[in-house]
Amino acid sequence: MCGITGTAWTTREKNILPDVLKRMTNVLEHRGPDDTGGYHSDVSGKSFLFNDERAYANFNPTSDTGAALGHRRLSIIDLGTGHQPLSNEDGSVWIVFNGEIYNYLELRNELVQQGHQFQTETDTEVIVHLYEEQGITCVERLRGMFAFAIWDERRERLFLARDRIGQKPLFYREQVGSLSFASELKSLLQMPDAKRTVDPHAIDLFLAYQYVPHPWSILKGYQKLPPAHYAVYEQGKFTVERYWTPPYQNPESNPNYQFRTPQQWSEALRTTLTESVKIRMRSDVPLGAFLSGGIDSTIIAGLMQTMSDRPVHTFSIGFPVKQFDERHYAREAAELLGTEHHEYIVEPEALERLPLLAWHYDEPFADSSAIPTMYLSQVTRQEVTVALSGDGGDELFAGYDRYRAVALSQWFDRLPTILKKMMTASLWQKLPASVEQKSFRRRVKRFLAGLAVPPERRYLKWVGIFDTERRLEMYSPAFREQLETFDTDQFLLKAYQLCCDRDFVTRTTATDVLTYLPCDILTKVDIASMAHSLECRSPFLDHHVAELAAAMPLELKMQNGRGKKILTDTFSDLLPESIQTRKKMGFGVPLNEWFRHELKPLLFDVLLSQSAKDRQIFNPIQVEQLINEHLTLQWDHSARLWSLLVLEMWFQTFIDPVSIPDHFPETILA
Structure with missing residues (x-):
C-alpha cells in the first residue's frame, strides 16, 4: 500500500x-x-x-x-x-x-x-x-x-x-x-x-x-x-x-446465473469467497484480521484460520457504553475459530484526535465510526502490517436493517391512494416518541415521513443526515443563494438508473455498492488504515464475489426480513449460533451520550465560535437550537451535530489558516 x-x-x-x-x-x-x-x-x-x-x-x-x-x-x-x-x-x-x-x-x-x-x-x-x-x-x-x-x-x-x-x-x-x-x-x-x-x-x-x-x-x-x-x-x-459496472442489470446474461438451486449458489459462494481470502493472504509481512463479532468479519477470520497453520491475529474495539460494545461477540467468535485475539476500549478522550481526523480525511467526513476505525488501525499495526476485513458484506448480501424498510415500503406503494394519504399524514409526526433516534417509535415516524416521496428519493430521506428541508432551514440566506437549483439527490438517482430491471430492494443494494460503499465505508477504512501505514484487504470486494452477488436472487439473501441468509447458511460452521441470530449493531459510536457529557463544551466552543459564524454558511440560531434540543433530551441530533463539528474542524485545518497536527513536519505546508 x-x-x-x-x-x-x-x-x-x-x-x-x-x-x-x-x-x-x-x-x-x-x-x-x-x-x-x-x-x-x-x-x-x-x-x-x-x-x-x-x-x-x-x-x-x-x-x-x-x-x-x-x-x-x-x-x-x-x-x-x-x-x-x-x-x-x-x-x-x-x-x-x-x-x-x-x-x-x-x-x-x-x-x-x-x-x-x-x-x-x-x-x-x-x-x-x-x-x-x-x-x-x-x-x-x-x-x-x-x-x-x-x-x-x-x-x-x-x-x-x-x-x-x-x-x-x-x-x-x-x-x-x-x-x-x-x-x-x-x-x-x-x-x-x-x-x-x-x-x-x-x-x-x-x-x-x-x-x-x-x-x-x-x-x-x-x-x-x-x-x-x-x-x-x-x-x-x-x-x-x-470500464466496469456491477452486473445487476439483466442477471440472465451474467455467467453466474447458471446456478439455479440454493445449494448450487451456496457452493459457488463458498468456493469463490474462500479463493478470494486465499489470494489475499499472499504477503511478505505479518497478516491479521479485524473481528467485530458480526457475520462478515467472522467469516473472513474463519476462512483465514482454516488456511493458516498458526493462530491468526484478530483485533476488535469496544466502548464502555454497553449498547455500543460488541467485544463479547468478537471474543466468542475468536474462541470458536481459535484465533489469537486482541481487544481494546475507545474512551471519549479519543475525540482529542479530531484535528488529526480532519487532517487525514482531507474533506469533511461525518461517519463517526472513523474514530474507532482509526484507533483499531493504530493498535492493529502494532502487531501486523496487513489486516483483512469484512467490508462489503452488508451491501452485497442485503445486510442492513434499512433494506427491510425498503421491502416494506414496496407493500405501501401498492395500497389505494386514500390509505397512502392516511399513513403519510403530518399528524403522525406530532405524536410523542423516545428521544433515542433508533427507538421503535422514532423509526416508525421516520419511515412514515419518507413514504410521501418517490421510492428513490425516499431512500435518501431515510439514510441521510440532513434532509433537503432541514438543510435549507439551517443555511443562511446568502449561502442558499449560492446553491441555486442544485439537487443533491441526483448522485443517488443516477446510481439507481444503472439497475432498472430488478426488484427495488436489489436496486437499492446495487445503489449502495455504487455510492455508500466506496464514498463512505471504503474511504473511512482506507484513510484510517493508511494513517497508520496499515494495509487493509477486503475479500468480499473481489469483483468475482461482487459479480456472483449481483446475479443472486434476492430471496437467497433476504428471508423473513433478515438479510445475509445465504451467508449464514453457507458458513454456519464458522459462525457461533449467537452471531447467526443477533441483531445487527454496526460500528457505532456513543456520540449521543458523549455530547451530553464529556464533549458538551466542544459543541459550544466550536459550533458557536466566532469563526464558525463568520463563514455565513449557517444560521447561528438554528445551530444553537440543534444543540439545545439535543442537550435537553428533546431529540437525538448527535449525527447532525457531528457533521457540523467535522465541517468546522475541516475549515479550521485547511482554510483559516492552514494548520496540521503537531507530529507532522512543517515542511509539508504549502
Whole structure:
C-alpha cells in the first residue's frame, strides 16, 4: 500500500520543480513510510531518490511535454527490490502504483511467456508490462484494489485508473496545459498555484450524505476519479471512461446465473469467497484480521484460520457504553475459530484526535465510526502490517436493517391512494416518541415521513443526515443563494438508473455498492488504515464475489426480513449460533451520550465560535437550537451535530489558516 502523486503537462510553464514534487510526495509519508522516490522526464529519464542531489543537478526544464511522478511505499511484496517509480525495460513507460494486484503471479507467468523481462518480484511491474501488451484495456485484467498512474513517454500519455469497487482513492486537478493527480487531496495542495476555494455544492452534498461523493471535491477545481473508471490525458485532451459496472442489470446474461438451486449458489459462494481470502493472504509481512463479532468479519477470520497453520491475529474495539460494545461477540467468535485475539476500549478522550481526523480525511467526513476505525488501525499495526476485513458484506448480501424498510415500503406503494394519504399524514409526526433516534417509535415516524416521496428519493430521506428541508432551514440566506437549483439527490438517482430491471430492494443494494460503499465505508477504512501505514484487504470486494452477488436472487439473501441468509447458511460452521441470530449493531459510536457529557463544551466552543459564524454558511440560531434540543433530551441530533463539528474542524485545518497536527513536519505546508 502506498501514496502516489504527480503531474503531466503539455506546456513548459506547467513543468513542476523537483522540490515541489518532493513536497507533494512527502505529505503522503504516512501512506508509505518504507521508501520514497520520484521520476521527472527532465531528470535524465531515470527514477531517483529525493535525497539524491545529483538528480537535481541534472534538472533541465526544456521540454514542452513531460511528466513527474512521486511515490511513497509501504512494503508488502518483494521488500528488497520494489522501489517506485518503476519502468519497463527501455524506460519508456513509468508507473506509480497504490494497492495490491492479487492475480499478479498468474499474469506474470503469462507475460514472461510473451518475452517480457522482470527486474523485481512485485505486482507493480506486472501492470507495466501488461500495459505494454494491452494498452489502457489492461485494467480489465487486474484483480485487486488499485489506483495507479502510467506515463507513456512515446505517446506522451498519462493514464490513470482506479479499481472496480473504489478501495483506493485518486484525486485529480485539470488545468489548461496540465493534469495533476494524487492519492490524497492534501498532496495537490502542495503545488504553488493550488487554490482553496470551497465549493458550496460540495457542502450541500456533504450534509446530505455525510461525505462528499465522487466526482466532486470539497474544493473547486479538484475532482475524484470514480471507481471502475480510467482517465487518459494525451495531447492536452482529458477523457474519463467507465470500464466496469456491477452486473445487476439483466442477471440472465451474467455467467453466474447458471446456478439455479440454493445449494448450487451456496457452493459457488463458498468456493469463490474462500479463493478470494486465499489470494489475499499472499504477503511478505505479518497478516491479521479485524473481528467485530458480526457475520462478515467472522467469516473472513474463519476462512483465514482454516488456511493458516498458526493462530491468526484478530483485533476488535469496544466502548464502555454497553449498547455500543460488541467485544463479547468478537471474543466468542475468536474462541470458536481459535484465533489469537486482541481487544481494546475507545474512551471519549479519543475525540482529542479530531484535528488529526480532519487532517487525514482531507474533506469533511461525518461517519463517526472513523474514530474507532482509526484507533483499531493504530493498535492493529502494532502487531501486523496487513489486516483483512469484512467490508462489503452488508451491501452485497442485503445486510442492513434499512433494506427491510425498503421491502416494506414496496407493500405501501401498492395500497389505494386514500390509505397512502392516511399513513403519510403530518399528524403522525406530532405524536410523542423516545428521544433515542433508533427507538421503535422514532423509526416508525421516520419511515412514515419518507413514504410521501418517490421510492428513490425516499431512500435518501431515510439514510441521510440532513434532509433537503432541514438543510435549507439551517443555511443562511446568502449561502442558499449560492446553491441555486442544485439537487443533491441526483448522485443517488443516477446510481439507481444503472439497475432498472430488478426488484427495488436489489436496486437499492446495487445503489449502495455504487455510492455508500466506496464514498463512505471504503474511504473511512482506507484513510484510517493508511494513517497508520496499515494495509487493509477486503475479500468480499473481489469483483468475482461482487459479480456472483449481483446475479443472486434476492430471496437467497433476504428471508423473513433478515438479510445475509445465504451467508449464514453457507458458513454456519464458522459462525457461533449467537452471531447467526443477533441483531445487527454496526460500528457505532456513543456520540449521543458523549455530547451530553464529556464533549458538551466542544459543541459550544466550536459550533458557536466566532469563526464558525463568520463563514455565513449557517444560521447561528438554528445551530444553537440543534444543540439545545439535543442537550435537553428533546431529540437525538448527535449525527447532525457531528457533521457540523467535522465541517468546522475541516475549515479550521485547511482554510483559516492552514494548520496540521503537531507530529507532522512543517515542511509539508504549502
